[in-house]
Amino acid sequence: MPSTILITGGAGFIGQHLSRQLLIQGLKVRILDNFSPQIHRSNSLPIDLLNQIELFHSDIRNRHSLKTALTGVDAIVHLAAETGTGQSMYELDRYFSANVQGTAIMLDLLQNDECGRSIRSIVVASSRAVYGEGAYKCAHHGLVFPGERHRSRMSDSLFEPTCPICDEIVSFIPTSESAPFKPMSIYGLTKQVQEQAVLMFARARGINAFGLRYQNVYGPGQSLINPYTGILAIFSNLARRNSPIEIYEDGLESRDFVYIDDVVEGTLKALTFEGNFVGALNIGSGQAISVIDVATSVKNFFNSSSDIDVTGAFRMGDIRHNVADLTKSNDLLRYSPKTPFSVGLSNFLRWASDFAPEESAAYKHSVDELTKHGLMVK
Numbered sequence: 001m002p003s004t005i006l007i008t009g010g011a012g013f014i015g016q017h018l019s020r021q022l023l024i025q026g027l028k029v030r031i032l033d034n035f036s037p038q039i040h041r042s043n044s045l046p047i048d049l050l051n052q053i054e055l056f057h058s059d060i061r062n063r064h065s066l067k068t069a070l071t072g073v074d075a076i077v078h079l080a081a082e083t084g085t086g087q088s089m090y091e092l093d094r095y096f097s098a099n100v101q102g103t104a105i106m107l108d109l110l111q112n113d114e115c116g117r118s119i120r121s122i123v124v125a126s127s128r129a130v131y132g133e134g135a136y137k138c139a140h141h142g143l144v145f146p147g148e149r150h151r152s153r154m155s156d157s158l159f160e161p162t163c164p165i166c167d168e169i170v171s172f173i174p175t176s177e178s179a180p181f182k183p184m185s186i187y188g189l190t191k192q193v194q195e196q197a198v199l200m201f202a203r204a205r206g207i208n209a210f211g212l213r214y215q216n217v218y219g220p221g222q223s224l225i226n227p228y229t230g231i232l233a234i235f236s237n238l239a240r241r242n243s244p245i246e247i248y249e250d251g252l253e254s255r256d257f258v259y260i261d262d263v264v265e266g267t268l269k270a271l272t273f274e275g276n277f278v279g280a281l282n283i284g285s286g287q288a289i290s291v292i293d294v295a296t297s298v299k300n301f302f303n304s305s306s307d308i309d310v311t312g313a314f315r316m317g318d319i320r321h322n323v324a325d326l327t328k329s330n331d332l333l334r335y336s337p338k339t340p341f342s343v344g345l346s347n348f349l350r351w352a353s354d355f356a357p358e359e360s361a362a363y364k365h366s367v368d369e370l371t372k373h374g375l376m377v378k
Helices: 013-024 063-070 092-112 151-155 186-205 231-240 260-271 291-301 327-333 341-352 361-372
Strands: 004-008 028-033 054-057 075-078 121-127 136-138 142-144 208-214 216-218 245-247 257-259 278-283 308-310
Touching (some): 004 013, 013 028, 028 063, 054 063, 063 092, 075 092, 121 186, 121 260, 186 208, 231 245, 231 291, 231 341, 245 291, 257 260, 257 341, 291 308
Parallel strands (some): 004 028, 208 278, 216 257, 245 308
Antiparallel strands (some): 136 142
């Protein structure tokens, strides 16, 4: 079991929850984070963490700070990344720089400097975005992996993916780790590179590495101010202001929402794994929830007068459905999510109620940016 862990991007949503659990187990925790204003309300950690961890207020690309943070560490949880599929499609340099170059600098230090000699395990936050649409079943051709949906079809409100062989509509099924890489956003592509670089490095060094392909993580503590990620945060802000909740496509698109406690459990199991392993694992709920069901649940929770507006608009690069196959992560780590979506959603919404709803300006700006760059079709 590791004794000192560095969490890059550790001041964020997942990092804070993970840090608290590591401290409970008596482990030493370091955090390196740049406190991006798009995500963070302040430039500091909560008091309960600040007094117990060693904080490096720095960007992952600052080689000197990163070297200092890595010295004496025996395990790394690499969470540092720019997130947001839509934004990544027009801020390409920013996403490649933070996600790919930041990871390259970390691995370069681990390979070529004394600070990397003590590392025994790396857990990197990958994403289900590496799959693109993921796995589907065709009535004629069985298991298939559709590519990006065509703009012309979606303009005619034909949103379901089709078989790449016969062009018939297909039905989604759980996606396993054996699915091919088919990212449909720059974000997804950078996460693929992050994951594969870490796994390649670990194989060469003979250490453990886990590429945890997180699904849609949610729960208390997630950013309520970042308009590029987290429809639960967006919907909760709109519902509390009794503003219209706009839903893209026909509202039947679905996501695998996984509660933060389950994500932390899976990450801890990987971090403390006693055997030898280098590879990718899904971390999700194994259940698909439609976006319109999410919006309805949020509206009902707040007894909101918001109208739910199914707009038919769509974003290029968005997937239609996703649900994780958890067979491999269960077999290896005994990972089994415990929080039903209804329970996790209530926990999140009760927590969000402690904060004033965010103004819609940031969300509107994000939509305007997507539209300006030809990525949002209304």
